[in-house]
Amino acid sequence: MFAKRVSIEQVEEGNDLAPKFDADGLIACVTTAAKTGEVLMLGYMNAEALQKTIETGEAHYYSRSRKVLWHKGATSGLVQKVVEMRIDDDQDAVWLRVAIPGDASCHVGYRSCFYRSVPTGAPADQIELTFEEKEKMFDPKAVYGDAPNPTIL
Amino acid sequence: MFAKRVSIEQVEEGNDLAPKFDADGLIACVTTAAKTGEVLMLGYMNAEALQKTIETGEAHYYSRSRKVLWHKGATSGLVQKVVEMRIDDDQDAVWLRVAIPGDASCHVGYRSCFYRSVPTGAPADQIELTFEEKEKMFDPKAVYGDAPNPTIL
Numbered sequence: 001m002f003a004k005r006v007s008i009e010q011v012e013e014g015n016d017l018a019p020k021f022d023a024d025g026l027i028a029c030v031t032t033a034a035k036t037g038e039v040l041m042l043g044y045m046n047a048e049a050l051q052k053t054i055e056t057g058e059a060h061y062y063s064r065s066r067k068v069l070w071h072k073g074a075t076s077g078l079v080q081k082v083v084e085m086r087i088d089d090d091q092d093a094v095w096l097r098v099a100i101p102g103d104a105s106c107h108v109g110y111r112s113c114f115y116r117s118v119p120t121g122a123p124a125d126q127i128e129l130t131f132e133e134k135e136k137m138f139d140p141k142a143v144y145g146d147a148p149n150p151t152i153l
Numbered sequence: 154m155f156a157k158r159v160s161i162e163q164v165e166e167g168n169d170l171a172p173k174f175d176a177d178g179l180i181a182c183v184t185t186a187a188k189t190g191e192v193l194m195l196g197y198m199n200a201e202a203l204q205k206t207i208e209t210g211e212a213h214y215y216s217r218s219r220k221v222l223w224h225k226g227a228t229s230g231l232v233q234k235v236v237e238m239r240i241d242d243d244q245d246a247v248w249l250r251v252a253i254p255g256d257a258s259c260h261v262g263y264r265s266c267f268y269r270s271v272p273t274g275a276p277a278d279q280i281e282l283t284f285e286e287k288e289k290m291f292d293p294k295a296v297y298g299d300a301p302n303p304t305i306l
Binding site: 125 | 154155158159160161164165166167168169170173181183185189190191192194195203204206207208209210235237238239240241242243246247248259260261263266267268269270271272273274275276277278280281282283285302303304305306
């Protein structure tokens with residue numbers, strides 16, 4: 001379905017979509033809020049998720065914890081409409097700029113998955129994370145019920 | 154050096170830095186321009202790169218193609234100063250907001266590695282990428298000389 005990768009010039013300087021999937025058949029995807037530029041999440045797509053995202057204009061990922069195609073928002077209603085889709089130089093990463101209802105994205109209930117900052121300039125074994133979002137946008141229990149938490153230890 | 158992952162609550166709702174490295178010992182890192190919010194690159198860090206980024210406040214990655222610790226900008230001079238560092242809910246991804254001299258980041262010569270867009274709403278096998286940056290910020294030959302291109306087919 002996608003172009004075959006034949007040369008560095010084609011991949012870096014051409015107009016062919018010739019994505020490079022990793023050993024697990026995945027490509028990384030960073031998703032930002034089109035309105036604010038905030039990074040919402042970092043997910044992964046397999047070939048099917050990439051195809052569906054392109055064809056429907058709604059973000060699809062591959063869930064590594066559940067091992068299924070994941071139409072983001074199918075459970076929570078927080079569907080991500082693609083405003084712009086980009087691909088990087090060597091075509092092993094995708095950037096989606098999306099619009100989302102309610103401005104919330106993270107399964108923990110925060111706007112962004114990146115709701116904590118890591119202080120720099122100190123020894124790495126003395127780090128305390130700082131919460132940058134003070135309250136949740138929604139109650140995950142009310143939205144997801146008893147669905148298993150996707151976080152793996 | 155980093156906290157042990159003991160519970161979902163600790164990882165998602167706590168103040169411990171307890172990163173999850175993948176089977177290759179890596180964690181994904183999305184890097185944006187602090188000034189514009191533009192996504193510059195998606196890279197990977199091993200534990201040493203994460204530690205050095207925290208302690209020095211300059212972005213360090215692990216180069217998967219060269220298999221070495223990579224102090225971004227050591228060759229090109231385009232060092233990334235960390236303005237803010239964030240970590241995501243399950244702590245398997247880092248977001249760096251950085252300041253860079255000359256506003257250029259990509260080894261191909263563009264500002265962002267994501268210099269091409271992918272049109273959506275069309276069949277995936279009929280995609281033509283569109284260049285969103287019209288000209289390069291620097292000449293990669295002049296900056297990198299004959300260093301091997303990091304793109305792998």
